[in-house]
Amino acid sequence: MACDRDTEKVHAVGLIKEPGRVIKVLMVCLGNICRSPTAQGVLEKQVLDRGLEKTVSVDSAGTADYHVGKNPDPRSIAAASRRGLDLASQTSRQVCDQDFEQFDYILAMDAENLTVLQSRCPSEHRQKLKLLLSFTEQRRLNVPDPYYGDDGFELVLDLAEQACHQFLAHIAHEFTSK
Numbered sequence: 001m002a003c004d005r006d007t008e009k010v011h012a013v014g015l016i017k018e019p020g021r022v023i024k025v026l027m028v029c030l031g032n033i034c035r036s037p038t039a040q041g042v043l044e045k046q047v048l049d050r051g052l053e054k055t056v057s058v059d060s061a062g063t064a065d066y067h068v069g070k071n072p073d074p075r076s077i078a079a080a081s082r083r084g085l086d087l088a089s090q091t092s093r094q095v096c097d098q099d100f101e102q103f104d105y106i107l108a109m110d111a112e113n114l115t116v117l118q119s120r121c122p123s124e125h126r127q128k129l130k131l132l133l134s135f136t137e138q139r140r141l142n143v144p145d146p147y148y149g150d151d152g153f154e155l156v157l158d159l160a161e162q163a164c165h166q167f168l169a170h171i172a173h174e175f176t177s178k
């Protein structure tokens with residue numbers, strides 16, 4: 001039977017149970033200029049590489065409003081660009097109440113971000129909140145904030161790459177086992 005390429009790719013990773021369903025993922029850090037834009041860029045690239053762009057959408061936001069409307073930190077843009085990721089067109093925004101309804105997964109970069117999200121999130125959506133690194137086998141659970149240092153930007157990319165890979169495996173499993 002004929003099957004278009006997108007459908008074949010979606011079957012290949014197992015996202016087959018709910019045709020037309022888009023899984024919406026929100027990456028969250030403090031300022032939305034370093035870690036969560038990087039995690040967004042990393043997951044978007046992995047989604048594209050797997051042909052899942054019609055199945056998984058990605059956004060990011062900050063718990064604080066310090067940098068609303070600004071592009072990502074130039075150090076994040078430069079580090080990401082060395083790995084073929086373009087973060088330059090992203091703009092910072094703050095988490096808003098509708099996010100808790102609209103997104104399926106809300107992935108915090110560290111425990112502090114998670115605590116803020118938990119305090120704002122209606123109880124019926126709390127299961128959407130997770131630490132990004134909970135999808136890795138790493139003992140480390142927080143993506144360290146590189147903003148006040150010089151050399152944490154590569155580590156953010158390394159951790160985001162590992163976690164996003166595992167996260168896509170998780171959702172593939174989640175959406176075939178129901």
Ligand code: 4NP
Pocket residue numbers: 029030031032033034035036066145146147
């Ligand atoms: P992010 O890093 O949460 O990874 O975007 C930060 C960016 C800015 C600030 C703190 C952390 N700040 O205090 O302005």
